[in-house]
Amino acid sequence: xxxxxxxxxxxxxxxxxxxxxxxxxxxxxxxxxxxxxxxxxxxxxxxxxxxxxxxxxxxxxxxxxxxxxxxxxxxxxxxxxxxxxxxxxxxxxxxxxxxxxxxxxxxxxxxxxxxxxxxxxxxxxxxxxxxxxxxxxxxxxxxxxxxxxxxxxxxxxxxxxxxxxxxxxxxxxxxxxxxxxxxxxxxxxxxxxxxxxxxxxxxxxxxxxxxxxxxxxxxxxxxxxxxxxxxxxxxxxxxxxxxxxxxxxxxxxxx
Amino acid sequence: xxxxxxxxxxxxxxxxxxxxxxxxxxxxxxxxxxxxxxxxxxxxxxxxxxxxxxxxxxxxxxxxxxxxxxxxxx
Numbered sequence: 001x002x003x004x005x006x007x008x009x010x011x012x013x014x015x016x017x018x019x020x021x022x023x024x025x026x027x028x029x030x031x032x033x034x035x036x037x038x039x040x041x042x043x044x045x046x047x048x049x050x051x052x053x054x055x056x057x058x059x060x061x062x063x064x065x066x067x068x069x070x071x072x073x074x075x076x077x078x079x080x081x082x083x084x085x086x087x088x089x090x091x092x093x094x095x096x097x098x099x100x101x102x103x104x105x106x107x108x109x110x111x112x113x114x115x116x117x118x119x120x121x122x123x124x125x126x127x128x129x130x131x132x133x134x135x136x137x138x139x140x141x142x143x144x145x146x147x148x149x150x151x152x153x154x155x156x157x158x159x160x161x162x163x164x165x166x167x168x169x170x171x172x173x174x175x176x177x178x179x180x181x182x183x184x185x186x187x188x189x190x191x192x193x194x195x196x197x198x199x200x201x202x203x204x205x206x207x208x209x210x211x212x213x214x215x216x217x218x219x220x221x222x223x224x225x226x227x228x229x230x231x232x233x234x235x236x237x238x239x240x241x242x243x244x245x246x247x248x249x250x251x252x253x254x255x
Numbered sequence: 256x257x258x259x260x261x262x263x264x265x266x267x268x269x270x271x272x273x274x275x276x277x278x279x280x281x282x283x284x285x286x287x288x289x290x291x292x293x294x295x296x297x298x299x300x301x302x303x304x305x306x307x308x309x310x311x312x313x314x315x316x317x318x319x320x321x322x323x324x325x326x327x328x329x
Binding site: 090184188189192237238241242 | 305306308309312313317319320
């Protein structure tokens, strides 16, 4: 933080005893001490939990393969069908080869988001460090795939053939900039939305200490919590769908 | 006090988030008015709707990024 709220200032405001951004602090999960690269932090633990939860849902849920699915199996089948249809609709049949990667991305992000909504938990997707890695992986995959599949024809993505010739160099620069901005917006959209939502919940939780507005504050927390459940899903969906769009650009750069 | 101007700048950058909200509302509103005219065609276009919303939102996110940089990096 750029500014440190002193205890005196907190008293005057009426009892905001914690800072809304405190919840995003990366701390060692076991014991105290510094954070080194090998330290098991709360971020690492909740990411591992997300992976375990995805494994439990998809592998254990579908292990029985019953004709009449149990609740767990039908959720797993719904998720599979949802992403499968999305990849097929946007990337076409040849995009289905990359379906496992996109399914992995979606399931990890949506599970990490939902686990982060449990009170007193930690949301790994609220950290730029996590989402930037996810977005850079997509960016590198798509760029390398584009050159491997199309060779130099992939550069046709930047050379808009349908535009007038005089405009094409200018458009090429704009397209080039927008191409390299992709990982930035891709990652910050996810982390920004998740972080802002969690911070807003904590801000309203701080208002709950003031007696006059505490009923209003509790109602507001409930409403925003409901909104956050929606946002968690929609942001995972948007991340996945943009991955599909970028993949489509790599497979068919001509348009 | 130090850092005051940076805070004012961060507040000004938050205007960008509000403008992005107008853009997102524009996309969603136009989708809805189109969808009510031809509901049968609407379900096939939800992916386009979300892509449009994501692109409109991206610029608001850049404003948010500027605010973050002013708050924590300046």
